[in-house]
Amino acid sequence: MAHVIFLHGASSSGKSTLAKALQARIEEPFWHVSIDHLRDAGVLPTSRFKSGDFRWSDSRAAFFEGFHTSLKAYADAGNNLILEHILDNDGWLPTLRGLLAGHDVFFAAVHCPLPLLIERESARGDRPLGSAKRDFETIHVGKTYDITLQSTAETEANVDSLLHAWRSGIRDSSFTRT
Template sequence: MAHIIFLHGASSSGKSTIAKDLQQHIEKPFWHISIDHLRDAGVLPSGRFKSGEFRWADARKPFFNGFHRSLRAYADAGNNLILEHILDTEGWLEELVDLLAEHDVFFAAVHCPLEILVQREAARGDRPAGSAKKDFETIHVGKRYDIELQSEDGTDTNVERLLAAWRTRSRSSSFAESKFA
């Protein structure tokens, strides 16, 4: 059984910053994995999507199906994961609960004030305008977490709180519910 710390929050909420710091402080080796890593490594033909030669709408579903299945493969092989992801599509939570059912998933919400999300989104320039606001309004609805973090509390505080909660082995999130059904 692998350990998975799943950081879920709006675009630009601070998931990557928390993940990087967490990876430096946790007592076991953990991979840090996200869609951004794949994009930044050139896995996707991003330029051709931007030019309109390829349609992201046609590639999105198979891309995320593969990404989600790869998470299970990494965990099944014994790799611990710090996963940052945005569950912005109906059915993804249920799909990942099923795919990762054999593993210890600690589900952490990362919250950030809307004003800060909008500022960060504009500064980054790599997200569609308005995606942070849409995420802010929708992605946490109906989800149960093992811990809820506030980005304005600072990275050090959030990582300390997350590690303390993770170490208790107490799980009550949407992922833990499936283990008791």
């Protein structure tokens, strides 16, 4: 059984910062996996999507099906994962719940105030403007978490809280409830 620490929050909420700090402190080896890694590594033909050669809307479903299935493969092979992801599609939670069944999934909400999200999104420049606001308004609705973190807290304090809750072994989230 692999361990999966799932960091769920709006675009620009601080998931990557938290994941890096967590990976540096946790006592077992964990892969840090995110869509951003694939984009930044050049896996996706991002410039061709931006230029209009290809339509992201035509490729999105297959991309995420492959990404989600790869998470199962990584975990099934015995790799622990720190996953940062945005569940912006209602079907993804049940899909991932099924794919990761049999693994220890710890589901963590990462919250950030909307004005700060908008500021970060604008500064990054690699997201469609407005996606952070849309995420802020929708992605946490109807989900239950093992822990809720505020990105305005010190990163190390959030890591401490997360590790304490994760080590407790108590799981009562959307991944353990059906």
